[in-house]
Amino acid sequence: MTNVTLSKLTKEFEGKADPSVDHIDLEIESGKLTALLGPSGCGKTTTMRMIAGLLRPTSGDIKFDGKSIVSIAPERRGAVMVFQNYLLFPYMTIRENVSFGLKMRGVSKTETRQRVGEMLDLVQLPGLEDRMPKQLSGGQQQRVALARALIVKPKVLLLDEPLSNLDAHLRDEMRELIRRLQGELKITTIFVTHDQEEAAVLSDKIALILRGSLQHFGTPEEYFERPGSVEIARFFGGVNFIPGTYDGSVIATSVGKFSAPRSSITSGEGVLTIRPEAVEISGEGGNSVQGRVVSHVYAGRYARFLIDVGNIRIEAVSDPKRVSQIADGEMVSLRFDPNEIWVLAQPTEGNGVDRGAPEGGNRSVASVPGDE
Ligand SMILES: Nc1ncnc2c1ncn2[C@@H]1O[C@H](COP(=O)(O)OP(=O)(O)OP(=O)(O)O)[C@@H](O)[C@H]1O
Ligand SMILES: [Mg+2]
Known part of the structure; x- marks a missing residue:
């Protein structure tokens, strides 16, 4: 030992x-x-x-x-x-x-x-x-x-x-x-x-x-559920990032306000992140937004949808059966369960945020300030 x-x-x-x-x-x-x-x-x-x-x-x-x-x-x-x-x-x-x-x-x-x-x-x-x-x-x-x-x-x-x-x-x-x-x-x-x-x-x-x-x-x-930075979240397969202002319980973004009790910062300029598996397509109620389906991929065990919410692109992974129910171009409601949201600090410049998502096709997502 x-x-x-x-x-x-x-x-x-x-x-x-x-x-x-x-x-x-x-x-x-x-x-x-x-x-x-x-x-x-x-x-x-x-x-x-x-x-x-x-x-x-x-x-x-x-x-x-x-x-x-x-x-x-x-x-x-x-x-x-x-x-x-x-x-x-x-x-x-x-x-x-x-x-x-x-x-x-x-x-x-x-x-x-x-x-x-x-x-x-x-x-x-x-x-x-x-x-x-x-x-x-x-x-x-x-x-x-x-x-x-x-x-x-x-x-x-x-x-x-x-x-x-x-x-x-x-x-x-x-x-x-x-x-x-x-x-x-x-x-x-x-x-x-x-x-x-x-x-x-x-x-x-x-x-x-x-x-x-x-x-x-x-x-x-810890890495998957509570990553310490946008860069770490990206390295662990995080693809959905929406910048906003956080008051400790709600994050206000360009596409709406979301209740978000879990965070790595107490308040201030933040980034909402949610894993693709946690985004509920056709989820109703609080913490939901409307988006247009851009494309989808059927992968047998699951389906992956790209959905534009305002100028933000969201990736959602769902039950493969959804492929026959949702057409590209259709408007859908997306729900972000508050307990699945994690709020991170906005990356500072030179923080490597331009590293991009892991390779593997169309995983490009919403830009985060400083991400250019
Ligand atoms: N003998 C050496 N002389 C000069 N530079 C070196 C030497 N060995 C490693 N480096 C440099 O140090 C850095 C780290 O290299 P290292 O081999 O530790 O990377 P790594 O994380 O193991 O990468 P990989 O996943 O590709 O194996 C690289 O930039 C590499 O070019
Ligand atoms: Mg090596």
Whole structure:
């Protein structure tokens, strides 16, 4: 059981104006699975390499159980890293690959044989000891890489996007395997991903990193239900944003006033946000507005509608059956349940609000001031 503490951890690379990792403070609890989440280039791998000892921080500190480890050699830290592109030794058998760390530590042949067998059972690959890596599928190779990391009983397991080379089905299986192994072995695990859903499915807590800086450290629910900023809400799939003025219980916008008891600000210039699944089409009563359906997509399990309310575009996800009941161009009533609304501060300039919604088609939405 090992706590990992990052204090003002910073890495600057020569020739690069901004730090790649910028004063990150993070307290990672012992025995938990923590995700480092952020877009490409935000500094995730750099952070992991510093924890593993493969890269020296420019400044700041890393502690395992309160003791600084930055001057300790990588192999003596007790942290092992599994890379995105598995990196098995191609000319060694699976047994030799998995037992590599034990050989380096001088463990006896008999014990090694036994532990390799146990590890391959654990990652559900029994009996494959004598195969070569190229005789295994990508998913199997990734399991071998996991076995090779776990066999040395690490204090800290660092997984750097280990699933990104796998297809969707294998990825689900591997997520379950990692979750189960982590739960059983209770190894402090840090998991890098750029996929917010993967982070939510796998981790106890998520550290969101943007441009080298830690934005927030919290549970998956916090990010989806109570994001701290428009930028964070966007990263977690938020697409509906309506600017307005908030008095602590009601937000007045260009398309109407909405009762909004939940907020991250007490009052002032705000932004109403509501998740597409929470927008009720044909919802009557308070907190509703009229809008014109612009387009829709039928996706089998759900339908997605784009609806213009004044100059604001709203996305609503509904029961797929609604597709046969609502025509494009039709006026509909939309209801925003007060308990589903979340009011955020209006983004200040340079806050990265121009980042846009995640890729995936026509997700462009209402502009927020400062969003140009
Ligand atoms: N050895 C290096 N020399 C110079 N710059 C580097 C070096 N390693 C990383 N960087 C820069 O530091 C920043 C962070 O890189 P890093 O690999 O940590 O990103 P990442 O979050 O892991 O991205 P991805 O999701 O694409 O793997 C990038 O701008 C990258 O170009
Ligand atoms: Mg990376």
